[in-house]
Amino acid sequence: MSRFGRLTTVTRPYHHGDLRRALLDAALAQVAGHGPAALSLRELARQAGVSHAAPAHHFGNKAGLLTAIATEGYRMLASALAEAGDFQEQGVAYVVFATEHPAHFAVMRAPDLLHNDAPELTAARDDAGRHLNRSVAARMDPVDEAAPIAAWALVHGLASLILEGNVRPGPGEDVASLARAVTGHLRAE
Amino acid sequence: MSRFGRLTTVTRPYHHGDLRRALLDAALAQVAGHGPAALSLRELARQAGVSHAAPAHHFGNKAGLLTAIATEGYRMLASALAEAGDFQEQGVAYVVFATEHPAHFAVMRAPDLLHNDAPELTAARDDAGRHLNRSVAARMDPVDEAAPIAAWALVHGLASLILEGNVRPGPGEDVASLARAVTGHLRAE
DNA sequence: TGTACATCAGTGAACGCGCGTTCACTGATGTAC
DNA sequence: TGTACATCAGTGAACGCGCGTTCACTGATGTAC
Numbered sequence A, B: 001m002s003r004f005g006r007l008t009t010v011t012r013p014y015h016h017g018d019l020r021r022a023l024l025d026a027a028l029a030q031v032a033g034h035g036p037a038a039l040s041l042r043e044l045a046r047q048a049g050v051s052h053a054a055p056a057h058h059f060g061n062k063a064g065l066l067t068a069i070a071t072e073g074y075r076m077l078a079s080a081l082a083e084a085g086d087f088q089e090q091g092v093a094y095v096v097f098a099t100e101h102p103a104h105f106a107v108m109r110a111p112d113l114l115h116n117d118a119p120e121l122t123a124a125r126d127d128a129g130r131h132l133n134r135s136v137a138a139r140m141d142p143v144d145e146a147a148p149i150a151a152w153a154l155v156h157g158l159a160s161l162i163l164e165g166n167v168r169p170g171p172g173e174d175v176a177s178l179a180r181a182v183t184g185h186l187r188a189e
Numbered sequence C, D: 001t002g003t004a005c006a007t008c009a010g011t012g013a014a015c016g017c018g019c020g021t022t023c024a025c026t027g028a029t030g031t032a033c
Helices: A019-034 A041-048 A054-059 A062-083 A087-100 A102-108 A119-139 A146-163 A175-183 B019-034 B041-048 B054-059 B062-083 B087-100 B102-108 B119-139 B146-163 B175-183
Strands: none
Touching (some): A019 A062, A041 A054, A175 B146, B019 B054, B041 B054
């Protein structure tokens, strides 16, 4: 028997190992299926094989758990935007992020369910906003206020349509190339 | 005492008058506030001043009520699209519909909560789709598959951003004029 | 090497709540004669 | 004009359920000495 034998027997060890992460992942699966409002802490605990009171230990309450997910989402989005080269590629990155992380995206859009003033959340959100503003400022005519709104609406709408099942990349096409084709329809300045 | 005196006394009459409509309106208010998933039939009944079992009488169950709302929404959208002159004005009409009827719009986007195969629902939805296709066919290059997707994404995204509180018409501007300015950024064919 | 102790992670019972749905019922209304 | 009857609208009690949160607790682990 290995020195970790105790951990690999059929009966679960008392300590989970990484329950926090396991709960987050179970929550993401639940949100992807039924939306953030329908999230149930007891169902999470069941999926993680843990008592129903355990989630409170890590997140305090439901809003705490969703706040952790939203924060994680904004951090991922910020780093995706940071890596994207120019303005159009940021749009592509936005669509790709939303479709690859639909549960994070949905939670980020449901501020009512979060501790919306939690410092780590607002910090992550501001960080993502800064990356966007940088490239908008670099490209847009500052007088035309509708231009950045149009750009944002286009990528936000495409992401929504894909997530809601109304639009799908064609054969041999991925989300990024579809997003590139669609954002190509924005008028050049 | 007028001949309707009985109906205007403080104690409620046994028959409501138009309970069906009253329940739909209360449901729309609830959905606008908390989304379709959080709709509670008992809360509706409370607001309509009626016993909690009364809604079942009119709609069977919760999905039946939401299906009635979605059907009504598609009918309104279809007639708004029918009245809009050209393609761009249809886009404007889409955004205006979504922002003027946010609760209908939200329910229409939540097919999981509906009796999605109900004949009156599918009929209304198909009708709205027909109006859209007509004007898309009249204007778009049939080879460029991304063009209608871009148009739809733009108006859908703008509607979402307004509804989520991320974008607001400027001073002296209404939703329609904002939508016109934004859709003007689509590349002409 | 052993032992005492602090700390952390997870348990399980209990609470009170609001919900959707069912069901036999009663009040009100309209219609046929 | 009256009366019997069918139909419709809404009632209220009851059911079983899953939920979030609290709380005193126990198991497991790490650390100081």
